[in-house]
Amino acid sequence: xxxxxxxxxxxxxxxxxxxxKLALALNAAMFVVETTSGxxxxxxGLIADGLDMLAxxxxxxxxxxxIGRSGLFKANAAMASGILLLxxxxxVLLDVVRRAISGEPPEGLLMVIVASIALAVNATVLKLxxxxxxxxxxxxxxxxxxxxxxIANMAVIISGITVxxxxxxxxDLIVGGGIGIYVIREAFEILADARASRAADKSxxxxxxxx
Numbered sequence: 034x035x036x037x038x039x040x041x042x043x044x045x046x047x048x049x050x051x052x053x054k055l056a057l058a059l060n061a062a063m064f065v066v067e068t069t070s071g072x073x074x075x076x077x078g079l080i081a082d083g084l085d086m087l088a089x090x091x092x093x094x095x096x097x098x099x100i101g102r103s104g105l106f107k108a109n110a111a112m113a114s115g116i117l118l119l120x121x122x123x124x125v126l127l128d129v130v131r132r133a134i135s136g137e138p139p140e141g142l143l144m145v146i147v148a149s150i151a152l153a154v155n156a157t158v159l160k161l162x163x164x165x166x167x168x169x170x171x172x173x174x175x176x177x178x179x180x181x182x183x184i185a186n187m188a189v190i191i192s193g194i195t196v197x198x199x200x201x202x203x204x205d206l207i208v209g210g211g212i213g214i215y216v217i218r219e220a221f222e223i224l225a226d227a228r229a230s231r232a233a234d235k236s237x238x239x240x241x242x243x244x
Contacts, residue, residue, distance in 0.1 A: 057093040074140035077209030078189040081125040108231035115223035125213030144193030152186035170230040
């Protein structure tokens with residue numbers, strides 16, 4: 034136990050595990066729904082939102098592994114989540130470019146329906162995670178991920194409504210690109226938080242060794 038930096042299971046850590054497992058299951062399901070719908074409906078916005086759900090699910094899985102571990106392990110887990118989010122954000126931007134060059138018009142109604150379901154799911158998850166927004170770094174990262182999702186969901190809904198009313202395809206690409214940029218910004222926020230936490234943990238360990 035000491036070698037892995039683990040600590041005993043407490044009611045608090047047990048509650049964290051239950052919350053993260055539920056969040057993981059919901060996001061994994063919505064990744065499948067949104068990505069599939071985005072491919073069928075030719076929507077970059079939905080695909081981007083679906084990939085963001087996958088990043089969230091991965092972040093929750095990493096956070097689950099970090100529960101009960103050392104501060105350094107948690108900081109490294111948050112950093113891994115940030116790197117994953119950064120990769121996903123860049124992938125979204127590449128897909129926007131690809132679809133701008135050769136893509137079909139998106140299905141506005143499908144975008145609105147699926148993104149509305151995703152919004153309801155993320156609002157539920159954000160409420161569950163709100164108690165951790167000022168908690169340990171690996172849990173703060175999950176809250177930041179989910180907050181980003183809500184913004185993305187609302188953007189896709191607005192894009193879908195606009196496509197329905199105007200049939201302007203470019204807006205879907207703009208929203209997809211906007212989600213990608215926002216995701217990258219959130220990734221840098223998580224990485225900065227993780228670096229600060231890791232530095233603080235190493236400083237505390239050095240002080241303990243010197244004493």
